[in-house]
Amino acid sequence: MTQNTSIHWNENGEACTALWHSENGIAPHKKVVTGDDTLTADDAYHLACEGTAILWKGDFQNARQLLQALVRRIDKPSKKSKRTGKRVDKADDVAVKKTAKDIFHQHRLIQSQRARILGNLLIQCNCDHTIALRRTPDVTQACLEAYGKVSESYVISLRELLGVISAHEWRKNGLPILADGDGEPIFVRPHYGVFSPVRGEYIELLCNTPLPKRLNEDSIAFDIGVGTGVLSIILAMRDVQKIIATDQDDRALTCAKENIALLNLNSQVEIVKANLFPPGKASLIVCNPPWIPARPSSTLEHAIYDPDNQMLKGFLSGLKDHLLPQGEGWLILSDLAEHLELRTRQELLAWIEIADLKVLGRVDTKPKHAKAFDDSDLLHFARVAEITSLWRLSLRD
Template sequence: MDSTRWRSESDEPAPSRLSPVDDRLTADAALRRVRRGEHLLYTGDFHNAKQLVGAMARRLPDPPKARTPLEAFRAERRARQLEHETLSRIVVALDRDYRLQVKRAPDVAEACRQVWGEPEADTTLVSLKTLLGMLGAAEWRRKGLEVPGLTGRLHPHYGVYLPTRTDYVELFLSVTDVKGKRVFDVGTGTGVLSFLLLQRGAASVTATDCDSRAVACARENAERLGLSKRFEVLEADLFPPGKADLVVSNPPWIPEPPKNRVDRAVFDEDNRFLLGFLDGLAEHLNPGGEGLLVLSDLAVLLGLRAPEWLDEQLARRGLRVKWKRSTPARHSKAKDRSDPLHAARSREITTLYGLVPGT
């Protein structure tokens, strides 16, 4: 084995300056050191390490007051990036069996194997912030998630969009004419839309996702739900080969660059995924087929898209809206007045569009 392996979700280079620290380190001292460019290898107590990261986070500046939703969005993203760059410099080490090398450490080996596979080095280095996210995801994967309308629990994997926000899922429950139909699910994530349609009578679903973790997650969930004989998932940027009666997609809804691998479920730089879906939709539909596109208007409310943008894109591609159904946002951030983006999120509408070729 190689001696050391650095793990990062953002493809950040391995630390060039890694200084051992322990429980004597204060949050103020840690902030001073990481701002000078150090990475700090924590060798003390696990619970103290978590408290240190929390204390550092509380000392970071709040986003400045913004005059517009777009300014608030930009400020929020900068704040989250600063938080990531700062807190990710607290690093921990794992041995060749993924045992965490700090006192009172929890068992993290299963969570690590779920994400990284078997160890490739004598020592693995990872930011504590990333490792805590992996532990949280492993717990979701273990206990599963109840989804409205789905018989059986969904078991999400780390790095795959977690469908705790159910407004878009509930819109799909209004789609009743699915019996016997062949379906494509473009950008499947956990596979939740595929499984809802299969349980409601679809003959088969071929799903795609560009992320190998999502592909593995959807395949595992199909097996857990007893749907694997009618479900196939491929690693692909957009469409699978062939045509279908229904082509569905819940694309990333914010047209901004993702900053890490996890971001790709939410951020779609220059609308590449969405436009690719619209470009290829007609040629992947059987005669009489339909596209089902679910899309939030948050990008419009933030000023990232013009209100007429989607209509213009559909017209350019010879697509028309046969029907649509909408629902207001009911997720927690829509009700949180302390959220910097509350003015936009409180007005957010999610719409399911039935799309067909023709003007």
Template sequence: MLVTEKQYVQWLEKENGKETLRHARWLSANNHQPPERIVVVDDTTTADEAYRLACAGTSMLWRGDFHNGRQLLQAINRRIERTNERSEQRKRKKAANKNKSESDHNQLPNLFHQQRQMQAQRSRLLSRLLLELDADYVSKLRRAPDVNAACMAAFGELNDEPCLLSLRDLQGALGAAQWRKKGVTIENLGLSIYPHYGVFAPTRNEYVQLLLDAPLPKACDVAYDIGTGTGLLAIILAQRGVGQVIATDLNPRAIACARDNFERQELSNIQLQQTDLFPTDAPPANLIICNPPWLPAKPSSPLEYAVYDANSTMLRGFLQGARQHLSEKGEVWLILSDLAEHLQLRTREELLGWFVDAGLTVKYRLDTKPKHGRSQDENDPLFAARSSEVTSLWCLVSTSYEP
């Protein structure tokens, strides 16, 4: 989500041969601070020059052709990739001098954090190519597309003031608008889910079949979907015949997105609550389901909160609170990948210990293997972990549960 407090940026620009101080509202999808140094660039700026400026911490306001600006961004990205490849080669050469088993196994946590650092650095560099839009989200650049609807959905109204934002953020808004228009096909269900800007798209949905295969608890009248996101899990529960589904999320964008998807499916038995974890003033649940972020690491952008959970805070909070919201013979379905275990960011013993501490015990577990491309890519630095990944549905019940 964008910060609610407005921020502004200023820069010097030549107009009619004189330098004029300009200013505009600053927009950032990742809540980056306004740039301190801005230079004006155009079609005469080379990719090498733009890359050097970005590496030096200088932001560039693009005044050339819109499509040329996109090509410049791609060229900067290629230079980042070449730099990262050379860095990876040096690290592999250094690792080759060590014990191979140590390189393959004990270095995985370091590799993960290095990959995260490179991703963050890439994001910072690419975000330094900026565009100016007027108060109606209109660009005056040659061949600029109509971005008004996409920007309104992503950033809201500007209230009669121009804005500056990164070209990369604008591309993100345009891409999100396409996702929202076309949807993400969920083949197991024969339907599509329509993500909104700022809500994680369910492009990895191998766990859907687990939810269809797991037997519902007897007399499943009430179910909670904690951290509903797009609302996919709540839709599955409603379609499987659960009488009342209560879906929660702290993100207002997710609440709006889930509501949109429920209305598209014409589902009237799902209640939405914007809250942290568990609903308030709700009856005990026969089933509580949660698909939390899978990796215990600090998110670097709002969208990453769906993937990274610093110190496993959400996961542990969910487990600790689940039992008190369960009916006497209720079940918890936890959807969780073991990638964190293969990356040595969390152990299986820690996870099982959190179950015990929460007063929960494992009734059964269903497993599936990932199907996404990176799990098959042997050139991925984290291939050893990704190729071993298993996604599980853990069915948990209270330790006092009696069948």
């Protein structure tokens, strides 16, 4: 998040300033005007497209409606985009494959431009995280969870603020991940900035794959990249006695510690700040790295994008030094990057071989999330073919 930077604007003939907050690392806007309930959606869209930010001074609920109006104007699909995104029939497969990487980069460019335009509607928060606008909900706790205590008034995009509010609801209500022995749901509570385990197919893979026999002798596992703690929780529920979970992100570490404590699993799960592996060796080492080898455009995207496959290759290359004999490394990975021509299966297998590992087996499943069935999505041709796999790896003899 940007820190110690200010944003400036004129209001009623006076020069005003406040701290600027952006989780995406966006610099403070240079051109800022104030807007209220008299501003039309068309005028707001024109200002946002030309790079002028609008600091909202009207009714808060009207600001939300204005943001939705901007979304409708941006997302109105053209006939050309519909033709580009769809796989029409098998005769088009070759053409789609040749342009898959280009379509992916086109998708990211569209998303970046969309975020830039929508990020131009701004809200000012007081130093106690209150907002001095009509019909504003109580966002104090949500902002406190995301940003901590602040000493000065600050300005953020309304879009980011709505993300903070949404994250607070996720944290308050929890996300069911599986059921306990009595059929009661077990929840994790994602924090703002920590990737939510909304894709249940990889959770099912971890629940259903037989555990390595080496755990009967040494019941210790490592969870690399703990996030919310969901994989550690599942391993604990499967009676693994000692789990050491690592992450580098402070938000993830705090989130995982809270979820582990809420489920009374502190005696089984230890959370450690580390780059990939903790010291020592384990019978089972699990990792669900970011699936797409591309550069994240914000801190919030690090759970999705892994530049140059750094985490994936780091996990594979480090397994041989941390696996006990007859132990297993479980790599949970989608092949979406392969369908987007960002990584090949041959490259993945080569990295496994270079790391002195062998493949014991692979368990596959198809995604069930909504985007897999949305044929208006530009990347539908890849999502419809996607398979998520749990790769069972071991030391080479």
